Amino acid sequence: MTGQSTTRIAKRLKIFEPAFIQCGRASARVHLLDLSYTGALVHGGPTTPPSGTFLQIHCKDLDIAARVAWVRGPKFGVAFLKPLLVEELAKIIDMAPTASIEKQRTEHGRSTARPALTANLVARLGRA
Numbered sequence: 001m002t003g004q005s006t007t008r009i010a011k012r013l014k015i016f017e018p019a020f021i022q023c024g025r026a027s028a029r030v031h032l033l034d035l036s037y038t039g040a041l042v043h044g045g046p047t048t049p050p051s052g053t054f055l056q057i058h059c060k061d062l063d064i065a066a067r068v069a070w071v072r073g074p075k076f077g078v079a080f081l082k083p084l085l086v087e088e089l090a091k092i093i094d095m096a097p098t099a100s101i102e103k104q105r106t107e108h109g110r111s112t113a114r115p116a117l118t119a120n121l122v123a124r125l126g127r128a
Contacts, residue, residue, distance in 0.1 A: 012036045015093055019059035023049050032059065035092060037084040039069070041077055048076050060091050 012034040021030050021042070034041040040057070049055060049068050057064040057078070066078040084092075 012041070013093060017059060017092060019057055021049070022056045022058065023053055030057075032057075032092070033075070035089065037080075037086070037089050039066070039077060039079045041075060043075050045074055048074060051076075054081075062088055062091065064088075 013036065014034050015032055017032040017035075019030050019032050019042075020027055021044070028044060028047065030045070031043045032040050033043055042057075048071050051068050051071050053068045055066055055068065055078070057066055064084065065081040067081065069077045069079045
């Protein structure tokens with residue numbers, strides 16, 4: 001990733017969640033390998049979209065608009081066009097919203113008032 005910043009805005013949570021991506025009329029089954037409210041690491045198999053491609057990620061009844069930020073072999077990183085809501089992130093990882101995620105969102109300009117519900121996710125994400 002020469003010339004690209006590797007600084008992430010939000011801490012990532014390791015997951016292994018099946019999903020589908022759609023680029024125009026083409027679609028493919030993929031797995032989300034890590035996730036934050038701003039993006040994800042995706043394993044796409046033998047065919048991956050090129051960097052800069054806009055696509056939709058379909059996962060757990062959610063449709064998430066994203067742009068491919070980088071590609072390395074069968075894996076690629078995506079940046080969501082708009083950050084996930086706490087409830088959307090929690091739905092993908094099968095957990096309730098937490099204070100840690102909400103704290104990160106507030107620090108990065110998207111303040112909302114939601115109660116902390118799951119200490120386990122706080123432990124997995126760590127402190128912002």
